[in-house]
Amino acid sequence: MQALExxxxxxxxxxxxxxxxxxxxxxxxxxLLSETFLKAVRAFGRFEGRSSVxxxxxxxxxxxxxxxxxxxxxxxxxxxxLAGYLEQDMPDPRGLEEECDTRDLARRARLLLEDCxxxxxxxxxxxxxxxxFAEIAQACGITENSARMLNFRTxxxxxxxxxLEEGSMQ
Numbered sequence: 808m809q810a811l812e813x814x815x816x817x818x819x820x821x822x823x824x825x826x827x828x829x830x831x832x833x834x835x836x837x838x839l840l841s842e843t844f845l846k847a848v849r850a851f852g853r854f855e856g857r858s859s860v861x862x863x864x865x866x867x868x869x870x871x872x873x874x875x876x877x878x879x880x881x882x883x884x885x886x887x888x889l890a891g892y893l894e895q896d897m898p899d900p901r902g903l904e905e906e907c908d909t910r911d912l913a914r915r916a917r918l919l920l921e922d923c924x925x926x927x928x929x930x931x932x933x934x935x936x937x938x939x940f941a942e943i944a945q946a947c948g949i950t951e952n953s954a955r956m957l958n959f960r961t962x963x964x965x966x967x968x969x970x971l972e973e974g975s976m977q
Contacts, residue, residue: 811851815844818861822868829872829945839875843868873946876938912969919968923961930957931965 822843826836846867854863920928926947933943940958944951 811844811848814847814860814864818864819844821861822864825865826868826872829869835875839868839871842871842875846871869946869948876942877936915969915972916965919965920961923964927957927961930954931961934958 819840823836823840826839826843827833830836830839843864847864850867854860858866920931923931926949929947930943933946934940934954938946940951940954943954943958947954949957
């Protein structure tokens with residue numbers, strides 16, 4: 808317990824500043840800081856030492872923040888969000904709609920996304936849930952431009968794959 812208290816004293820100011828930067832709300836950042844250290848206490852026995860303790864705590868803080876954002880989002884089913892996102896800006900979305908309903912499109916898209924690199928999949932799924940590119944970049948540890956490019960490429964690849972599937976079903 809003494810070690811955890813020392814970790815809190817040593818790293819909480821840095822993590823608090825990090826969370827303030829993410830949330831732009833000092834009160835919310837304080838809540839997230841508490842939750843971060845609570846999760847760290849629960850997971851301390853599983854810490855494998857592959858990174859520094861500070862890096863591990865920052866990763867927990869980022870995940871706590873992302874989870875909090877998810878809880879604040881409107882309650883729309885994930886499949887509906889993903890399908891709606893994929894259908895946005897399509898030249899003729901009726902082609903996909905005639906072939907399958909929204910849930911089937913989302914199911915097929917999710918299966919295809921399993922073949923993507925984890926970062927590309929995360930970027931696309933977070934964007935489908937309504938996160939900004941800045942939020943995605945912070946959550947994934949990449950630049951905002953990288954998040955935009957990954958989203959663009961992954962979305963186009965996914966649309967191509969869905970159109971190929973549609974063509975092979977006819």
